Amino acid sequence: METIGFHYVVEAAGCDPEILGNADKIRQIFLEAAKVGKMEVKASYFFKFSPTGVSGVVIVAESHISIHTWPEKGYAALDVYTCGTTADPEKAVDYILDKIKAQYAHVSEIKRGIEEDDETFTHMILTWEEKLERKNGDEKS
Known part of the structure; x- marks a missing residue:
């Protein structure tokens, strides 16, 4: 099953x-994170x-990375x-979580643009949770 x-x-x-x-x-x-995830940065704001609070987006050739804090x-x-x-x-996500010192993450991976036989598209969702334990609130253990 191919995905876009x-x-x-x-x-x-x-x-x-x-x-x-x-x-x-x-x-x-x-x-x-864009570099770590092998993405080509086009713009950011x-x-x-x-x-x-902060809101931001990095537009990459492959699509985007965004945050709201x-x-x-x-x-x-x-x-x-x-x-x-x-x-x-996924490498970009892991890098960001590490650098913002997240202790917990609920992650949903959505495979988007899965073409159906009738030339329509659908998606699939996989969800998981991670407790990101860190020593002294700094490093992952």
Whole structure:
């Protein structure tokens, strides 16, 4: 069953509030995540809300990576979507979760653009949860 793209929807909790509130840091993490995930960056935009929170997107040749943060809750909503076969979106997701120091992640992988016999398209969803234990709130154990 071939798919046009992979879409990762991630609920990240227990994240470092200082990182989640820093638009420049989030931009840096996302641009590096694109490299780690073998994606070609085309553009990016990140916005810092007042008093808190960041929303941002990196447009890549393969599609996009986006985030919305709630530092006061230690929560981030991540979205990584790639088309084609060269990118590795799961590596990008893992990199982001590590750098925002997430303690927990609920991940849904959606295989998108699965062509049906009648030339329509559908998708399949696989979901899992991960407890990302870190020593001293810093490193994965």
